[in-house]
Every structure is written in structure tokens, then in C-alpha cells.
Amino acid sequence: MLNAVLFILGGAINIYTVISAVRTFVLPRAITDNLTTFVFQVVRKFFDFVLKYLKTYKQKDNFLSFYAPLSLLVLPPTWFSILSIGYTLMFYATGIRDWEEAFTIAGSSLLTLGFAKGDLFIHTLLSFTAATIGLIMVTLLIAYLPTMYAAFSRREVVVNQLAIRANTPPSPVEMILRYHRLDSLHQFNDFWEVWETWFTELEESHTSLSALVFFRSPIADQSWVNAAGTILDAAALRLSLLDIPGDQEYLKGKNANIPINMDAAITIRAGYIAMRRIEDIFDLTYNPNPSFPLNPISISRTEFDQAIKIFEDAGIPLREDKDKAWQDFAGWRVNYDASLIALQEFTNAPDSPWISPQTGEALG
Numbered sequence: 001m002l003n004a005v006l007f008i009l010g011g012a013i014n015i016y017t018v019i020s021a022v023r024t025f026v027l028p029r030a031i032t033d034n035l036t037t038f039v040f041q042v043v044r045k046f047f048d049f050v051l052k053y054l055k056t057y058k059q060k061d062n063f064l065s066f067y068a069p070l071s072l073l074v075l076p077p078t079w080f081s082i083l084s085i086g087y088t089l090m091f092y093a094t095g096i097r098d099w100e101e102a103f104t105i106a107g108s109s110l111l112t113l114g115f116a117k118g119d120l121f122i123h124t125l126l127s128f129t130a131a132t133i134g135l136i137m138v139t140l141l142i143a144y145l146p147t148m149y150a151a152f153s154r155r156e157v158v159v160n161q162l163a164i165r166a167n168t169p170p171s172p173v174e175m176i177l178r179y180h181r182l183d184s185l186h187q188f189n190d191f192w193e194v195w196e197t198w199f200t201e202l203e204e205s206h207t208s209l210s211a212l213v214f215f216r217s218p219i220a221d222q223s224w225v226n227a228a229g230t231i232l233d234a235a236a237l238r239l240s241l242l243d244i245p246g247d248q249e250y251l252k253g254k255n256a257n258i259p260i261n262m263d264a265a266i267t268i269r270a271g272y273i274a275m276r277r278i279e280d281i282f283d284l285t286y287n288p289n290p291s292f293p294l295n296p297i298s299i300s301r302t303e304f305d306q307a308i309k310i311f312e313d314a315g316i317p318l319r320e321d322k323d324k325a326w327q328d329f330a331g332w333r334v335n336y337d338a339s340l341i342a343l344q345e346f347t348n349a350p351d352s353p354w355i356s357p358q359t360g361e362a363l364g
Helices: 002-025 034-051 057-064 067-093 099-110 121-166 172-181 185-208 210-214 224-240 247-251 262-281 301-314 322-333 337-346
Strands: none
Touching: 002 034, 002 067, 002 121, 034 057, 034 067, 067 099, 067 121, 067 210, 099 121, 121 172, 121 185, 121 210, 121 224, 172 185, 172 224, 172 301, 185 210, 185 224, 185 262, 210 262, 224 262, 224 322, 224 337, 262 337, 301 322
């Protein structure tokens, strides 16, 4: 009876570990794996401890850049260790009456070393299954990393493009000013489509490959979270405040029946849906049905009025009713405000205008 219990327990441990690897490396959907989450949390505690002793933002950012890669490298040894425990129980239950010998055979089989084996056919069979699982684990990691870095590269290309348009760290106000200086505000209507696609890819890649959330941009002052916030704020300003002449002429020949602001509105919806689904993976809280003024936003009316003053000085055409513009802006911002702030804190993103509550070191 004891041998049967040990064999079943060892098999259950092995099955659970394999499922954990499949969920992390193979399954193309947003499912949280408790074992992988535990490994990332343990590694994060070490990083949080060291961060207390780092003084500058650059030091903290450079150190945190190792967090996600190191956590991924810790996963395979963790899985192999748990599998070795499972197979040790199974070997012991099938006649290897010495725990050290059972563990040696399990490790030899999993690592495909082959220097230790049992005497019975069941031992040979268990060795073959262990060797197969060991090879699969290594193969999964090898195949997984290029996929992850390809998604990371696609994300960062657009983030770098935004730096050209909106400064570093990015600012929605600066972005609109630069488009105005180039007499290109009408090009926003094509610009939103690029970011709608970016948000859609972000949702797919950062939920199925959740470690991507913690991969930091190559440039310290850049972040995918800040880029997302800048685009969403620029779209909200476009919808609520800007009064751009010539839009209807621009739309002629494309589809005059499409409302002028539809692309910007869809981009905002794509953005806050992507952020919420990423937050679902990590059990971050957000209000699925926010409304303003019931749910205040982190941007104050004073900051909004400062943007108005900057735009007026630059000669950007604005809507006459500024109170209505503020209400409209807040009505758009409330959809993503809490999610944006939560993700910036969760990922230790750098400070950025209209996202960070105040200037200073974000990684403290």
C-alpha cells in the first residue's frame, strides 16, 4: 500500500510539473501557472532586497533588467528538481530501497547521463520516460526564448519610434506639439491604426508570454507602459480638446461616412482592454466600469489647463468650451487611468509626464 501511494504521488508530481512547463512555454493563451508565479515571486524578493541599497535610478534600472531573464533561467532547474523528487519516489516504490540510489537513478535519467540504472524492466521504462521529459524540457526552453525575443523586438521598435515623436520620456503634449510644428496633425488619423495593432499584439504576447511584461526597454528612460500611456493620453486629447481644421477634406476619398474620431476612440479601447487583460494575469485590481467624476483620475484640472496654455501659445486650434473638453478628457482617461498607474508601479517603469504622480525616482 505504501509503495502504491509513493508511486502515485511521484507520478502526480511529475504530471503537475510537466503541465506547468506546458502552460508557461507552449499554451497559447492567458493562463496563470502557480509554480512559475512562485519562482518569479521568489526571485523578485531577492531583487527587491538589493534595490533598497541602490541609490540612483540608472543603477536600479540596470539591476532590474536582469530580473525577467534570470527568473526564466531559474525555471528549468526548478522543474528538473521537482521532477527528480517525483521520479525518486517512483523508483523507490518499484524496488530501489535506498533513497540515495533512487535519487541518483532519477537524476541520471532526467539529465540523460545514463550512468545509473535499476535492475527491473519497470526501472528501465521509468528511465526512458524521465529522459524523454528531460529532453522535452530543454527543447521547450530553446524554442521559447527566440519566440519571446521576437515579440520583445516588435514591441520595442514601436516604442523607439514613439521616442522620436514624443521625446524621452514620452509626453502626449510634446507629441502633439511636434506634429503641429511639422503641420502634420491630420496624420493622426493613420497614426492610431499603428497603435491599435500594437495594443492588440501587446495583449496577445504579454498574456501568453507573461514574462515579457518585466522585460525592460534597452534605453533606461523608455518603457512599454509609458509608451502606452502617452498614446492613450494623446488620443484622449485629440478626442476632447483639439479642433483640427481640414479633417473632413482629409477623409474624402477614404470613407466620408466614418466619424472623424473613430480611430482614436478605437485605439483607446484597444489600449485599456490590453492593459486590463495583462493585469488579469497578475491579479492586479482595476475597476471594469469606471466613470468620471465618480472615479477621479490622476491628472488634475490644473495639469490639463497647463496643456491648454502650451497648445494656445503654439497656435494649435482648440475647442472653445474648455470645461466640456476637460469633462470629455476625464471621461476617456478614466477608462485606463487606474490600470496605467498600477502597471507602471508593478513594472517599476521610469517616471513619465502625465503618468507618474510626481517627478523623481520611480524605482525607489
